Amino acid sequence: MNFPELLQQYWPFLALATWLGYKWWNTRQVAAKLPQLRQAGAMFVDVRSPQEFEQAHAPGTVNIPLQQLGARLAEIPTSAPVVVCCASGTRSGMARMLLKKNGFDAVYNAGPWTKLID
Numbered sequence: 001m002n003f004p005e006l007l008q009q010y011w012p013f014l015a016l017a018t019w020l021g022y023k024w025w026n027t028r029q030v031a032a033k034l035p036q037l038r039q040a041g042a043m044f045v046d047v048r049s050p051q052e053f054e055q056a057h058a059p060g061t062v063n064i065p066l067q068q069l070g071a072r073l074a075e076i077p078t079s080a081p082v083v084v085c086c087a088s089g090t091r092s093g094m095a096r097m098l099l100k101k102n103g104f105d106a107v108y109n110a111g112p113w114t115k116l117i118d
Helices: 003-039 050-055 066-075 090-101
Strands: 043-046 061-063 082-086 107-112
Touching: 003 082, 003 107, 050 061, 066 090, 082 090, 090 107
Parallel strands: 043 061, 043 082, 082 107
Antiparallel strands: none
16 A cells, blocks of 8 residues: 555544654643743633632633633733643643634633643
8 A cells, every 4th residue: 555545544543643743742832831821921721621620720811611711701812922721732722713703812722721730
């Protein structure tokens, strides 16, 4: 079997592996920037449900569930970086896109909220 045939047959697996690799790489990049973002006065937003947030969360995070984020944009300053997190990085990825779409420039997806714990 040659490369084009392999690609045609296994492209869904390659796409999934690429996406997972990007998520892993991106959260590592954001984790490395966390000290600088904290120093710059970043707001840390956990977009998990209130029940998830109640069970455990990183100190200093504010809970704005993803479903409420669009209606609560005024609570997030546009003058400072925003770091979003959730349980796995998927909801925070959606939150990042929503914030960017609404004019927030410096928005970072930290992925899992546990990455925010020192």
